[in-house]
Amino acid sequence: MSSIHNVRSRHFKQDIRSAIADVELRGALARAQEQVNSKRSKAVDAIAGDWESMREKARSIKAWTLEHLDEQLELFESNATRNGIKVHWAKDPDSACSLVKDICSQADARSVIKSKSMVTEEIGLNAVLEASGMEVVESDLGEWIVQIAGETPSHIVAPAIHRSRKSVHALFEKTLQRSIPDDAESMTMVAREVLRKAFLRADVGITGVNYLIAETGSFLVLENEGNQRLTTSLPRVHIAIAGLEKVLPRLADLDLFLRMIGRSGTGQVVTTYQNLFSGPKQDPAEDGPEEMHMVLVDNGRSEMLASERRRQTLQCIRCGACLNICPVYRQIGGHAYGSVYPGPIGSIFTPPVAGLHQASQLPYASSLCGACRDVCPVKIDIPAVLLDLREEIAGDDAQKRDAETDLKVRRETPAFRHWARAMHSPTRYRIAGFFMRCAAGIASRTTVLDRFIPPLAAWRSERSVPRPEGDTFRNRWKARGRQAR
């Protein structure tokens, strides 16, 4: 997968099957979810103040900013420029990657060090830089594991969550061709030793962004490992890359968002480091990069902004809480989604950006249980957006879905049309109820109907058909009313 535009949704069914057959993966995911969710609950419960009103405040700040996104971004650009940050605008992954590549070439960069950034995965940056001869090293421990394994992140906050310590140990020994003790501390020390050298030879450091601050023209990047401080202080050039939606109006807004993002993402009261950047070094004697660049990536975000129902997707602060709570993610993990952004947020962000036809299966990979909506710190109504996407995918335009989804839509549409007709009139509802009771009566006793209705057989493989017994609810309710009088 080179960027968000290469969704592997054609293999979705196979990928689900192999993920579900992977008992070790599912065990690891369940344990990881339980651990982070219990930490999250404790951190949220312990907060001074009311979590629900904080969510509402965070939502309203994000929603207001999205409504004024053009002004806020221009304000950021002019203040950042005044601070000496060079601001670049990129419409799509190609232009973003070539912007970054050109900055690196102008700096005569041979080696690039990166700290964790999902937007660089979205635009497929590493492959582009490597193709032009540069060495690219991920410095976040999880990202580095994924990089040397030749994989992609399976979680937006914990990229190597799908891997056990044992498998990482085997990977380290194989990659580094030496024997390493298999405890976490020794393994981390080995990674640190390798990465320190990469930091020292890097010409350019690349980071993502958590928040752009419009009023000050600065930006905040969060981390836990200290790798990002080295990424941004040792190399001569710092390039930060951000999606357009990352802007906040005021520095003071960080007070709220910093209290929420650590708790939501990892159950931390606050991340270990909060790095606020306000421009390159002013004096040659100072520490820090000589050049600082900010690349602002659109990649379908402005179209999402135009849709009133989907706009809320851009409120996302990438905390990963929806992945951690999701029962579907728990069973299949991140890779099976075949998309840079997996889980509930990925299923609403990816299809509009990559094109509905490329990712039409993702909005159906949800039971609509709503746990993601309840846990989201900025109150994105993910199930509502999933339904909105399903509505468009199942609509008249077959170009908006892949072949498999098209088959499903063509099978289901007549059934739902009859269902809608039945539910629109009490008489039709009663008649339909009668036939359904007869059908359920037959289907609960024999499998003879399955031969004529293939979906019934598929349905039965997971469920039991109830046998209608006694009088109907409607009749009993009526009789009860008569008795009461």
Add this chain to the structure above:
Amino acid sequence: MTYPEISGAMADEKVKEIDAKGVDAVVSCDISCLMQLEGRLKATRSAVKSLHVAQLLAEQDPES
């Protein structure tokens, strides 16, 4: 029903937990959740009954 493998895996985990709790019945107001859990409970030969909330109320109702 689009991805029966996923919903099956979700139900299996739920049924395991329901069984471990030592309860008599699992009650829900959602008929399709209930039918799936009932199917899974039967498949594992569990003694736990599955009831719709209306059934539970009707059992308690002195007038019916």
